[in-house]
Amino acid sequence: MMRARLLWFALGFSSTGAAISHLIWKDLIVDRTALSSDVMRKFDALESRIVNLEHSYQNPNPAAQVLSGFSFVYWIV
Numbered sequence: 001m002m003r004a005r006l007l008w009f010a011l012g013f014s015s016t017g018a019a020i021s022h023l024i025w026k027d028l029i030v031d032r033t034a035l036s037s038d039v040m041r042k043f044d045a046l047e048s049r050i051v052n053l054e055h056s057y058q059n060p061n062p063a064a065q066v067l068s069g070f071s072f073v074y075w076i077v
């Protein structure tokens with residue numbers, strides 16, 4: 001009788017532990033994939049900004065060159 005109770009307790013304890021560890025593992029995997037996709041999205045946006053800056057540096061706008069020669073200083077009174 002005592003062995004049967006110990007067997008059922010061990011079976012229930014191990015299955016509960018397995019279910020909890022499965023849920024935690026699944027949550028960690030979801031967080032990891034969300035983080036990696038967010039980082040990839042931000043790096044893609046950064047890369048597109050860099051490409052746009054390189055493109056504007058190689059093909060400058062003549063009107064922008066005229067305005068970039070002036071420097072304006074604003075004083076806060």
